[in-house]
Amino acid sequence: MxxxxxxxxxxxxxxxxxxxxxxxxxxxxxxxxxxxxxxxxxxxxxxxxxxxxxxxxxxxxxxxxxxxxxxxxxxxxxxxxxxxxxxxxxxxxxxxxxxxxxxxxxxxxxxxxxxxxxxWALERQVRMTAGSLVLAGVLGSKFISPKLGLIAGGIGAGLTFSAATNSCAMGQMLSKMPWNRSANxxxxxxxxxxxxxxx
CATH class of the missing domain: 3.40.250.10 (Rhodanese-like domain)
Incomplete structure (x- = not known):
């Protein structure tokens, strides 16, 4: 070096x-x-x-x-x-x-x-995934079971931790998905x- x-x-x-x-x-x-x-x-x-x-x-x-x-x-x-x-x-x-x-x-x-x-850029995929999970948790807590609201809370906690540590576990997970892989x-x-x- x-x-x-x-x-x-x-x-x-x-x-x-x-x-x-x-x-x-x-x-x-x-x-x-x-x-x-x-x-x-x-x-x-x-x-x-x-x-x-x-x-x-x-x-x-x-x-x-x-x-x-x-x-x-x-x-x-x-x-x-x-x-x-x-x-x-x-x-x-x-x-x-x-x-x-x-x-x-x-x-x-x-x-x-x-x-x-x-x-899609990975950051956009993270926003879509997190937003979808929060929306599903809120709607599920209203129409299915109040316990499903914990999904929204969990995603919120994860995003807070992500911002505090400047890391992103969801992004790391999504980067391993087949659609984010390249043949090259x-x-x-x-x-x-x-x-x-x-x-």
Whole structure:
């Protein structure tokens, strides 16, 4: 792993215009997309490497050793990328930055993206699932049994915990669902090999 004092002080978050400027001026730039396979297939930044968050979390040291000195982590909004940044920082890679606003912000700024088949972003799936469960719990408590209101309470408690810890168990569970998988989703070995090819 190659770090320098200048890049140890890299900003924790950058905006899309900064990333575009870095693309034009830095050959050492490495963009790591930590979203699900379906999200990556739907749209990703041209030239980015796909390393899903769960994979990066499980093999943090191995991935950190393959990353360059100027790393930008991207996801849909910035939340998962920030989790990835913290994992990398914990093993000594302090030069990673997070793209604020994620891939959609980069596209809106006129960035070069690759589009594929459409898929809902994981954050949207979480909102739909949580909202549906809360609605079902409230309606069920009114028309079937008051005990079904506990579903809404449980989801509310889960969302509160998720916000407090900046994690999302529901998102992690949904990311493993078949519709969020991609036929092209890399194994850890393949993703590491792809980073090797860049170096």
């Amino acid at each position: 190659n770090t320098t004092n200048a890049l140890d002080a890299a900003p924790k978050s950058i905006d899309a215009s900064t990333l575009k400027a870095w693309e034009d001026n830095h050959d050492d730039l490495m963009i790591i997309d930590v979203r699900s396979g379906a999200e990556f297939d739907a749209m990703h930044i041209n030239g980015s490497y796909h390393v899903p968050l769960a994979m990066l979390s499980e093999h943090t040291e191995e991935f950190a050793a393959k990353m360059g000195t100027r790393v930008v982590l991207v996801c849909q909004s910035g939340n998962r990328a920030e989790q990835a940044r913290k994992h990398l920082d914990a093993v000594g890679l302090a030069s990673a930055s997070v793209l604020s606003g994620g891939v959609p912000a980069y596209e809106a700024a006129g960035g070069n993206v690759v589009r594929g088949r459409g898929a 989703e890399p194994t850890a070995h393949q993703a590491l090999k792809n980073l090797d090819a860049r170096a």
